Amino acid sequence: MNIARKIYLSTAFGVFVGSVAYAADPEKLGGFVLGSSFEAAQQHALEREWEIVPLSEHLPGYWSVEGSNLTLGVCNGIVRFVGEKLEGDLEEFAALVFKMRLELDEPDIQILSIPSGIGTISTIDVRFDTDDGQALVQLQSIRGNRYFNVHHSIDGECN
Numbered sequence: 312m313n314i315a316r317k318i319y320l321s322t323a324f325g326v327f328v329g330s331v332a333y334a335a336d337p338e339k340l341g342g343f344v345l346g347s348s349f350e351a352a353q354q355h356a357l358e359r360e361w362e363i364v365p366l367s368e369h370l371p372g373y374w375s376v377e378g379s380n381l382t383l384g385v386c387n388g389i390v391r392f393v394g395e396k397l398e399g400d401l402e403e404f405a406a407l408v409f410k411m412r413l414e415l416d417e418p419d420i421q422i423l424s425i426p427s428g429i430g431t432i433s434t435i436d437v438r439f440d441t442d443d444g445q446a447l448v449q450l451q452s453i454r455g456n457r458y459f460n461v462h463h464s465i466d467g468e469c470n
Contacts, residue, residue, distance in 0.1 A: 340393040341381045345444070345465045349385045372469075386469035394462040404450045404459055408437050411446065415439040430454035 342359070343352055356363050361378040365371075374383040384392025397403065412418065416439070424433040433452040438445055444465035451458045 340395050340461075340463060341376065341379055343376075343381070343383065343390060343393050345390055345393060345463060347390050349388050349390060352383060352385070352390050384464065386467065389467065391467055391469065392462060392464040394460060397459045397461060399459050400457055401450065404435070404448065407461065408448055411437075411439055411448065415441060415446065 342355055353363055356376055359378070361376050363374045363376055363383065366373040366375045366382060372385050374385065375381075376383060380396040382392075382394040383390055384394075397407075408418070419438045421436045421438075422434070423436075424431060426432075430453070435450045437448045439447075441463070444463065447460075447462040447464075449458075449460045449462070451460075
């Protein structure tokens with residue numbers, strides 16, 4: 312097999328894997344639109360038979376979208392953050408980061424592992440700058456349980 316064909320097949324495979332691992336439009340995770348009103352988000356959730364409930368009384372402005380794997384961050388009545396818990400592990404995480412690198416350029420990567428009273432907590436955060444905010448892909452391990460998330464946010468003042 313010649314070298315050009317190998318490069319083509321490797322690139323095509325990487326793009327395919329990235330597309331399968333993450334097919335959602337970054338600006339419209341779950342159909343929610345960054346920069347839209349909280350009322351529009353509530354209407355969107357209602358149409359999908361989801362319920363938006365406070366994540367915690369100690370985290371005002373952060374909402375869980377029950378019936379989905381999404382969370383919202385709302386500031387001054389505007390959706391500033393959409394997070395999504397994804398299925399997958401290291402391979403899916405790497406495929407998504409690869410795909411986003413092609414679209415968004417080089418990320419800032421932080422790796423942390425600390426012992427705690429509940430066991431070792433490890434995290435890999437890959438942060439990309441976007442035209443109007445940031446995208447964060449995160450792989451966490453807490454006591455051996457892995458969590459894979461992607462978060463998209465827009466810049467803006469929050470009171």
